[in-house]
Amino acid sequence: TAVDTGGPTIFDKIIAKEIPSDIVYEDDKVLAFRDINPQAPVHILIIPKLRDGLTQLSKAEARHGEILGQLLYASKIVAEKEGIAEGFRVVINNGPDACQSVYHLHLHVIGGRQLKWPPG
Numbered sequence: 001t002a003v004d005t006g007g008p009t010i011f012d013k014i015i016a017k018e019i020p021s022d023i024v025y026e027d028d029k030v031l032a033f034r035d036i037n038p039q040a041p042v043h044i045l046i047i048p049k050l051r052d053g054l055t056q057l058s059k060a061e062a063r064h065g066e067i068l069g070q071l072l073y074a075s076k077i078v079a080e081k082e083g084i085a086e087g088f089r090v091v092i093n094n095g096p097d098a099c100q101s102v103y104h105l106h107l108h109v110i111g112g113r114q115l116k117w118p119p120g
């Protein structure tokens with residue numbers, strides 16, 4: 001099981017464009033790209049370009065308020081761009097019990113099919 005080491009992650013290479021990704025939205029603060037292992041017809045990850053200690057949501061501090069808002073707002077932009085604004089889910093997996101595997105905060109934007117609740 002992956003744990004938070006605070007070290008670099010694969011997302012650093014995606015931000016640096018050292019490894020390719022299918023980018024669907026980008027601005028100066030956030031990057032959104034398709035998940036390599038999609039769990040639905042639309043499955044996009046939204047990350048802060050600057051991790052700034054946000055390896056996981058539970059590391060958030062008051063100073064992160066602005067970027068947290070920007071990430072959530074970007075999820076709406078992405079959902080609209082993908083044509084799923086009528087129904088989509090935003091997920092943050094935090095820590096091993098939630099199956100977090102990459103320790104660079106990311107929002108999953110999932111949709112394009114009927115989703116089940118609870119997710120399990």
Ligand code: 5GP
Nearest residue numbers: 010021033034035036037093099100101102
């Ligand atoms: P977590 O389990 O940490 O919430 O989600 C990490 C996500 O990153 C997974 O859904 C996984 O498929 C995705 N992922 C891991 N490595 C890569 C990669 O190199 N490229 C892309 N596009 N997605 C990745």
